[in-house]
Amino acid sequence: MSPTGPAARASATQQLRAATGSLGTAAMARMEADRPWFREMSAEDRSWVGMIVQAGVKSFVDWFADGGGSDIGDDDVVIEVFGVAPRAMAGVVDLHQTVDLIKLTIDEVEANIARLVDPDVLAEIHAAILRYGREIAFATAEVYARAAEVRGRWDARLEALAVDAVLRAETDESVLSRASAVGWTARGEVAVVVGTAPAEASGQQTGVFEDVRRAAKEGGLDALSAVQGHLLVVILGGVTAPEADAASVVHLFGEGAVVVGPVASDLSHAHLSASVALGALRAAVGWPHAPRPVSAHDLLPERILAGDETARLEAIEEIYAPLNDARGELVETLVAYFANGGGIEATSRSLFVHANTVRYRLGQIGDLTGLTPSVPRDALVLQLALVLGRQGV
Known part of the structure; x- marks a missing residue:
């Protein structure tokens, strides 16, 4: 494809500028008809999206008028296209929807361009539209990625402050x-x-x-x-x-x-x-x-x-006190059980009770504390609770 001359480009640009409003309106009508997420937005938000679409069409025309040869930087996109919308829009229109918006607008421009410009510049404008659509999509993705990174750092800072306050x-x-x-x-x-x-x-x-x-x-x-x-x-x-x-x-x-x-x-x-x-x-x-x-x-x-006072109180209130308050013989049985090396028969003889009585009382201890005296680690906890309870600390 051979490039068009300056006169033809100037004429095409003039025709595009004249059609900017109608192209934006056509894109909005298509969006209203084909995109449920757009219809569900508030009237104010739809209005802002409309301004973004109009700005996008105008940005393309300006870029084409300048020769259409330069890359579109992400800062250009922010200023020329999205600069018209408030920051709050970033939370209303996500990246997927924004790219969808751009694609739909580009498609609508392509669909209507043939009736707006002279045939001898049509091929060049189509090529320019394809390039512009590709680059603005990439630039938009970078804008959202940068915004997400900044938002992530800010959220992490807020979160750190909240956790610090809790501590x-x-x-x-x-x-x-x-x-x-x-x-x-x-x-x-x-x-x-x-x-x-x-x-x-x-x-x-x-x-x-x-x-x-x-x-x-x-x-x-x-x-x-x-x-x-x-x-x-x-x-x-x-x-x-x-x-x-x-x-x-x-x-x-x-x-x-x-x-x-x-x-x-x-x-x-x-x-x-x-x-x-x-x-x-x-x-x-x-x-x-x-x-x-x-x-x-x-x-x-x-x-x-380790000297944790909260743990000492927990042992007394949640282990020793329930045993001491339930039946006096539970503490006595537990002391005898440990003194006799955890032997049921030896404990029953020292207490002058039947071995099944010892077993029954040990079962009650387990029910009250959630600890089994025959399990070594549970036995350690119970012994410490006995010592602390009797000390009254």
Whole structure:
């Protein structure tokens, strides 16, 4: 195809400029007829889309008038095409819809161009339309990618501030608003999960945020996360079985223990779960073969020996007190059972009761505390609870 002369190009440009309005109107009519997502938009948003379409047609005509030989940079697209729309439009029209909008507009221009320009410039205009459509689509994709990157960094910053406030027990309305802005729906109970941050998380807060959110969403959960020093802190919302729910994000942590705090009623009380989880994580080194994740409750003996006051009170209130309040002989039986090396017969002789009575009482102990005296780790917890209960600390 031989290039047209300046006079022919100038004439074609003049004809295109005169038809800009009608081409934009035709594209809008086609969009109204063929795109359900466009029909569902508000009148104001449809008006902004119309302005974008008109600006796109005008941008093509200006580009063609200048020779149509230069690449279309993404900054040009922002200024000439999307600059007419408010920033809020980015949340109304997504990338797929924007590319669809561009394709439809280009198709409509192509469909109507034959009746608007002289035949001797038609081939060159068709070639220009194809090139312009391709380049503006690529430029638009880059604009959305850049905007997503900036938005991701901003969301990660908001999320880090929200998590930091939770850890400091300063969860006010502003924190709840920040959490809501990054997708927290405030549904159901919450639990805090803590562990070592992965090595690649250094300086990559945005990536961690996205990975945690994706994994939690697959498990039907809300999530807030932040890297705090060498730790990764994840707040899960909508939990039903804390340890099972935490399993959906455990692979995102670095090496070492991953601890799940107790369930809290909502985000405003999540600091209670966080405090216990962080204390348990410090004590977790005492149980090198702990499962991943492990609940703070299962780390009770390590927490007690580490001087965790919350753990000491938990042992007294949730283990010793129920045994002491239920029947006096339960504590007596447990002491005798440990004193006799866990032997049923030896315990029955020392208490002057039948062996089945000992078995019955041990079963009651298990029902009240969830701990089985014959299991070594449960026995350790029970013995520590006995000591603390009798000390009255």
